[in-house]
Amino acid sequence: MAVGAFTFYNKFKRNLGQAFPINLGSGNFRMSLFTSASNAATATLSIISSVTNELTEANGYSSSGKALAGKTWTAGASAGQYRFNANALVWTGTGGTISNIKYAVIWASGASAIARKLVCYSQLSTAQFNLTIGNTLTITPAATGIFNLA
């Protein structure tokens, strides 16, 4: 169950300075989960609606994902670094199994599809896995944050 590091989408870097910019400080962000059939690891994607094969909405998984609560954008390991971080996210298998989990994608919330820009993704496991009823999947950012601008 090898876990991949959070990996930026190429266009995240561009979108920091484009129209509908990504506001790391006061913007809202969400995390969604995708199956092994997804294109989530394609670096050239730009918006969340371009990512295919999200998990089926059922058994405790909502198709809009979960909000990143407790998000912070503050100085990191040194004053010259900035760190993006948030609380752990927890999904619970409710009434059945949440099936075929492989990728977690972080994206910026927005009023329109074009504003919902991708930030980064992680391959949570080599192969997709299931979260059985009554159990929890906790995705915890590392002690050094989700990502740093260094």
Add this chain to the structure above:
Amino acid sequence: MSEKKDEKKEEQKGEKENSGHIVISPPTATLKTK
């Protein structure tokens, strides 16, 4: 001896099915500016 083998089999089965609580902590990404 056989009991130990059985326990090991159960562990492997559990991992394969990924039942139980799961905690994952993806390593941090870094965007370098210099």
